[in-house]
Amino acid sequence: MTEREALELATSAVEMAIKAGADAAEATLSHAKRFHVEAREKTISKLEGSTAKSLHVRIFRDGGRRVSVSTSDLTPESVVRALHAAVEQAAVVSTDAFAALPDGCGRFAGELALFDAAVAQRDDALKVDDALAMEKAVRDADPRVVNSSGSQYADSAAIIALANSNGFGAAYTSTRASRSSVPVAEAGGVKRTGHYGTAGRFFAELEPPEHVASKAARRAVELFGARKPATARLPVIFERDVAAAVLHDLFSAVSASNVAVGNSWLAERLGDRIGSELVTIVDDGTLPGKLGSSPFDGEGVATRRTGVFERGTLRSFLFDSYYARRLGAKTTGNSTGGGIGANNFYLEPGKRTLDELIASTKRGVLVLDTIGFATEHATGTYSRGARGFMIENGERAYPIDEFTVAGNFAEMLAAVDAVADDLIFDSSIVSPSFRIAEMTISGS
């Protein structure tokens, strides 16, 4: 399928929706070619290749009654039937003056570099070799790595086409590729899993299979002999991946959909100084080549850069057009076509390395991995199961696990006292490692 064909399908879906009785409509057609290979030891354990299409239509009728329809059945009769049913379904939805197509659609004018022919055209046999090479390297890296949950290479090439009844229509094509490895190490009757991955829009950006394997192997073995730490209040360094998970929680708190219904601890705090000087958080959909970049968002609004926290001060929430109208703001180009999503949402990196952060910590905890998920966005409470290292006199003294790290987001942001330089855009929500001056560690 070409961008033009995808756009024609989206445009015709909009026409069908209007014909079915909608006052306004928007259709997004996505078409993705996906490949995924997983190897274990010397065997290819999974080989998947498919093409997926789906159509997402939002319809509006009489004063903002709205219904969305998603379908993978693109036969015209089925689409027409689904759209008629949607118009009927909308009759019982409440009127809502804020529910409408966005006022101004468009696309970011600059070059975004979202497509890499080297990803789209790569030979399948080479991808299989990647997975097998990581399996070999991960076992060669450490004798304690005796097993694995697999090493994987995956890629996709996707077309997104969006059209609406205000006459907007545009499409773009993007690629994504990733490598990851999940070794299992065994020592003293205990098994431990490590995980490391690399991802990007461009093939050349990926870390080589050997790097992925050696980092994954290190993560599998480095926590052997871990102890449960004593319950205490200590400085905590969140390593890059774990720091990104904290940013995920912050993203929820600045999403206007949560702010509007009071499900955010930041709801009444716009303009307040909340974080330390080091907390500058940005959402930017216009960074060339990054995974969270795109020319327009899920409702056809041009992407842009939004300063969310500026040196600790909360400057903006993130909006789609609906919540922007509802809260008297302007959309920030964060629509997913039904919800609010991140573009590239990240904490500005600092100048010191992670090792320098550790070296400058007399006694504290380095968190390398967390499990669990916080659910209380309304109160801003953070609590996770964690594992990592106890830091003593600026060094990784010994591994620790089976503890929780807990705190309150407002206090955590205010206590950010060091940010590392290790930001990598391997997802749409990312963060460099950072240190929080004090949090509660619950152990024995």
Next chain:
Amino acid sequence: MFDREIFERLLSRALRFGGDYADVFCERRRSYAFRLQDGKIHEGSSGITQGVGIRVVVGESAGYAYSDDLTIDALLHAADSASLIARSLPSGEERRVEVRASEIPKLYDETRGSHADASEYVALLSRADVAARAYDPRVAAVNAQVSDELQDVWIASSDGRFVHDHRPMVVLGVQAVAVRDGERASGYVGDGGRTSIAFYETHTPEALANDAARIAATNLEAIPAPAGEMEMVVGCGGGGVLLHEAVGHGLESDFNRRGTSLYSGRVGERVASELVTIYDDGNIPDQRGSVAVDDEGIPGQHKVLVERGVLRGYMQDTLNARLMGVAPTGSGRRQSFRFLPQPRMCNTYMPSGESTVDEIIASTKRGLYAKSFAGGQVEISKGDFVFMVAEGYLIEDGKITRPVKNATIVGNGPDAMTKVVAVGNDSALARGHYTCGKGGQHVPVGVGMPTVKISSITVGGTQND
């Protein structure tokens, strides 16, 4: 959706290079949903998920391809893509596969052909909204959603199986947010199962809304959870999330066949206190986690996972069962035709023991009463788990005292199960709203539990004493 000959043709084509096994999973799922916010019907949605997934298995390798385009050319192309896994095999001859349609057990309402009238769903949401606000004046916001889904699956395999299952699923969820002096707290409950919205005539939206509002109001009064090791009493019903995470995932056969679970190779060994018995049951009528047949066409079963502390068996899909030389247990499940099946839980629960709830509480000097969990996660190889407590209370000198908020429980599966020192006589299945995630795939599950006491667990609160 297609006749038998099409399935046979696809299976034969998929095995053109050989292979041990092939199957075709064809799905058409229709969903219908509404969401309420601010006392209004905020939006409606509907969806159709339709497509075919074709798998070829060679030893421990699986080739997979799916197509949402149902033309015969597109489906044959998918069969060809799936067959590539067997490309290097010597045989290279297309073989003729025949399948025979078989009847499957009746486990839920299979007669319903479509969703109910839109007004009925809207009425359920409005009733929940009114009830939650009426329960406590501090309830400032109510969010609720209802969805109704009908999934038809047709599954054919190279060993001759050909089945059709028609699976209904309803769920109604209510979140209440209570506010006092700028402080916020929320409560969420959901209920449903493989049935129709007639379910809510007896499981009323008012009952759900009252519970959501009660939890929100209770959490407004809650003090920060204590931090450190203490006794824990897990509430009946929703406490079953503990079994799901602490034991269940570790007994899925993919991890055990590969030797990556801490339970690998331990069938017949003691893995828990002898008070602990755990079942996984795909056959409970109308339950959210039930399957008349799983997503490989194997009938759902009642499985004994742990019996009086001894590990009895794993949950098996066809691939891992074949490699381990045992029978599949009806545990092969997938999110949709876009995914390979995985061994998964259905309804996981512990039967009743001997103790009364009063005895269990009275025997606890200082501990946490975790009445329900908001969710959890486990790390398979070592067995470390985490749970978020949705509704929790302190137990002081044998009495339930103050509510606590934001408690997280952290522990290790076999360690916690060995520390089970009392099992209540009140086993119950939790309300049906749980969804389990594994390897990027989400499937509906059920959990159940009597009141259970664990002698020591780490509570990750913020109150350090």
